[in-house]
Amino acid sequence: MLGNYQYLYHPLEKLGIKFITEKQLNNLKKLGINSIYDMFYYFPRAYDDRSNIKKIAELRMEEYVVVKANILTVSFAKTKLGKTAVTARITDGTGIMEVYWFGMPYLKKSLKIGEEYIFIGQAKKTSIFRFINPEYKLTSAQKKITTDEILPIYSSSKDINQNILRKLFEKFIKSFLENIEENIPISIIEKYNILNRKDAIREIHFPSSIKAIEESKRRFAIEELLILELGILKNRFLIESSNKKYDLSGKKNLVKNFLASLSFELTSAQKKVIKEIYDELAAGKIVNRLVQGDVGSGKTMVAMVMLIYMAENGYQGALMAPTEILANQHYIGVKDKFEKLGLKVEILTSSIKGKKKNKILEEIASGEIDIVIGTHALIEDNVIFNKLGLIVIDEQHRFGVNQRNKLREKGFLGNLLVMSATPIPRSLALSIYGDLDLSIIDKLPPGRSPIKTKWINNSADLGKMYDFILKKIDSGSQAYFVAPLIEESEKISLKSIEKLNEDVIKRFPNKKIAIIHGKMKSKEKDEIMLKFKNKQYQILIATTVIEVGIDVPSSTIMCIFNAERFGLSALHQLRGRVGRGSMQSYCFLVSESKTDNSIQRLSIMEETQDGFRIAEEDLKLRNSGEIFGLRQSGFSDLKFIDIIYDIKTIKLVRDECIKYLKENKGEIKNIYLAYDIEKKFENNSINN
Ligand code: ADP
Numbered sequence: 001m002l003g004n005y006q007y008l009y010h011p012l013e014k015l016g017i018k019f020i021t022e023k024q025l026n027n028l029k030k031l032g033i034n035s036i037y038d039m040f041y042y043f044p045r046a047y048d049d050r051s052n053i054k055k056i057a058e059l060r061m062e063e064y065v066v067v068k069a070n071i072l073t074v075s076f077a078k079t080k081l082g083k084t085a086v087t088a089r090i091t092d093g094t095g096i097m098e099v100y101w102f103g104m105p106y107l108k109k110s111l112k113i114g115e116e117y118i119f120i121g122q123a124k125k126t127s128i129f130r131f132i133n134p135e136y137k138l139t140s141a142q143k144k145i146t147t148d149e150i151l152p153i154y155s156s157s158k159d160i161n162q163n164i165l166r167k168l169f170e171k172f173i174k175s176f177l178e179n180i181e182e183n184i185p186i187s188i189i190e191k192y193n194i195l196n197r198k199d200a201i202r203e204i205h206f207p208s209s210i211k212a213i214e215e216s217k218r219r220f221a222i223e224e225l226l227i228l229e230l231g232i233l234k235n236r237f238l239i240e241s242s243n244k245k246y247d248l249s250g251k252k253n254l255v256k257n258f259l260a261s262l263s264f265e266l267t268s269a270q271k272k273v274i275k276e277i278y279d280e281l282a283a284g285k286i287v288n289r290l291v292q293g294d295v296g297s298g299k300t301m302v303a304m305v306m307l308i309y310m311a312e313n314g315y316q317g318a319l320m321a322p323t324e325i326l327a328n329q330h331y332i333g334v335k336d337k338f339e340k341l342g343l344k345v346e347i348l349t350s351s352i353k354g355k356k357k358n359k360i361l362e363e364i365a366s367g368e369i370d371i372v373i374g375t376h377a378l379i380e381d382n383v384i385f386n387k388l389g390l391i392v393i394d395e396q397h398r399f400g401v402n403q404r405n406k407l408r409e410k411g412f413l414g415n416l417l418v419m420s421a422t423p424i425p426r427s428l429a430l431s432i433y434g435d436l437d438l439s440i441i442d443k444l445p446p447g448r449s450p451i452k453t454k455w456i457n458n459s460a461d462l463g464k465m466y467d468f469i470l471k472k473i474d475s476g477s478q479a480y481f482v483a484p485l486i487e488e489s490e491k492i493s494l495k496s497i498e499k500l501n502e503d504v505i506k507r508f509p510n511k512k513i514a515i516i517h518g519k520m521k522s523k524e525k526d527e528i529m530l531k532f533k534n535k536q537y538q539i540l541i542a543t544t545v546i547e548v549g550i551d552v553p554s555s556t557i558m559c560i561f562n563a564e565r566f567g568l569s570a571l572h573q574l575r576g577r578v579g580r581g582s583m584q585s586y587c588f589l590v591s592e593s594k595t596d597n598s599i600q601r602l603s604i605m606e607e608t609q610d611g612f613r614i615a616e617e618d619l620k621l622r623n624s625g626e627i628f629g630l631r632q633s634g635f636s637d638l639k640f641i642d643i644i645y646d647i648k649t650i651k652l653v654r655d656e657c658i659k660y661l662k663e664n665k666g667e668i669k670n671i672y673l674a675y676d677i678e679k680k681f682e683n684n685s686i687n688n
């Protein structure tokens with residue numbers, strides 16, 4: 001049925017394409033191009049046309065530009081490694097640039113001093129702007145051949161240059177554009193007057209006019225949103241059209257006993273959310289709900305209550321957490337309480353293996369286990385439930401849309417609760433979690449005093465901070481010290497976690513200190529967390545492995561080094577590790593950074609603790625790929641839509657998607673679109 005369309009997704013090397021060499025194949029791979037589809041959707045980052053020419057005086061760092069300038073001087077040298085370097089100084093009257101070509105000694109002779117050239121490349125800034133190995137051509141020559149042709153400028157690499165790329169694109173379009181089929185439903189194409197797909201691909205690579213580029217971009221924006229939104233929304237229709245029924249007697253005795261065993265009462269916000277879920281179940285509906293609540297609002301309790309409720313009424317439940325530490329914490333937190341209620345609870349993560357694993361799998365299959373807590377090991381194919389009634393996904397933003405789709409596609413059309421601390425503005429939430437109903441825990445448990453937050457930006461204050469922490473620890477507090485993860489390539493002297501460890505040991509010679517990071521075995525991490533929780537350590541030195549979900553209420557100090565390195569979301573999550581009990585908590589943000597962006601972020605952290613406010617500030621400060629919790633949503637790799645500014649378009653496409661699904665009873669009739677959706681979600685695997 002799909003015909004030649006499916007070849008679009010085949011690995012290039014399997015297609016035996018004659019005009020492409022093995023070396024080129026490898027170089028394309030390095031650019032992330034593995035298929036014809038990738039190739040067509042590898043769009044130019046700019047165009048070489050007259051209107052795009054920049055003045056040297058107006059260049060910005062790292063900008064990909066076209067400069068028209070005269071050559072002042074040309075010189076020749078050898079680098080230390082024996083490579084040749086031809087250097088030119090160029091000017092366009094507004095400033096001077098340096099241009100370097102490595103490994104092209106012949107240029108020395110062919111570049112003409114005094115002539116005007118067009119240079120295309122990335123402007124690097126040292127003392128003055130530089131181009132390294134840019135494309136170049138004589139303007140007089142260019143005029144003759146191409147009067148007003150608009151040429152694409154691709155992100156290239158030193159292995160594969162613009163000219164080769166362009167030639168390849170030309171050949172690909174000539175040979176394979178025929179394979180392309182329209183993937184936007186005709187009704188939508190007509191309604192919005194959208195450029196057809198073949199023309200759009202041709203125009204985006206080799207535009208006939210500036211207007212055509214704009215039309216192509218608009219088309220691709222709509223196309224990519226359609227694929228994403230339909231992929232997300234079709235879950236909803238799967239569920240609504242399934243005739244799955246739960247036979248719930250509505251017994252709540254175990255829930256009552258459980259609540260009575262707690263040392264606190266549920267907050268009104270927790271009760272409200274639990275009631276929303278009860279009501280939905282009572283109405284015979286399938287729960288498909290996002291529970292949003294700021295860090296520390298008590299989402300876990302809501303999950304546990306619902307798991308107990310389902311168990312009492314004859315259904316198994318599963319709770320899936322993004323990390324083993326967190327899964328373990330949940331498990332340890334409820335094990336005794338659940339067992340007292342007569343419920344059997346187990347933990348399943350990828351580090352549980354062999355006999356033990358087999359036994360757990362058997363007991364899940366037989367129904368002996370009522371509730372299983374774990375990581376994504378829970379949704380592997382070998383996990384088969386006897387009578388699964390509810391799945392809870394904790395810290396959803398760490399998993400992403402795909403995990404949910406995977407669940408649904410595996411045939412789980414049952415009750416799903418998704419917990420997230422990610423406070424995103426409602427308009428965005430609607431798009432991203434468009435397939436879910438929304439409950440909000442809008443209140444923190446009582447008795448929490450605001451966390452006192454201080455930005456430490458000089459060594460005098462740092463000294464005072466250490467003295468203060470020492471006093472607090474002496475009077476029974478526990479502290480986290482967090483350092484960013486350092487990549488080896490980075491030269492800047494950051495406080496790496498080992499260095500931090502040394503410093504802290506020196507500062508606190510008599511204290512019990514432990515260190516925890518992502519590279520450690522999960523068993524080791526669990527032991528350390530448990531000991532920390534039992535107050536066997538007073539200080540825990542950590543990377544962001546403790547960012548999500550960790551709950552040690554007796555810990556009241558969070559000290560974050562190189563705080564400028566963390567985004568607002570991470571800072572907010574990290575700070576959320578303290579202030580979980582009734583004791584006054586403190587957060588120190590250690591940073592000497594003086595960039596505007598750091599100053600803004602750290603000041604916001606000092607000013608507020610309101611997750612929604614922080615999320616909004618985050619939206620203003622960052623680009624969409626990095627926003628609060630969007631990383632894994634599938635929304636962060638959109639090429640044409642800036643989700644911050646294009647909310648209107650997002651909403652429009654979303655409405656069209658809902659309409660389309662309704663009209664087609666949840667089925668995607670356009671087979672090419674259906675295939676693209678399948679591929680998108682398959683490639684977007686977020687399991688790792
Ligand atoms: P989060 O929403 O961040 O997942 P948790 O569920 O981890 O929050 O809860 C944070 C802390 O608050 C935990 O120590 C939990 O035991 C406690 N807690 C939860 N609900 C209440 C409540 N109603 N009253 C007091 N403390 C509560």
Ligand code: MG
Nearest residue numbers: 299300394549
């Ligand atoms: Mg939690």
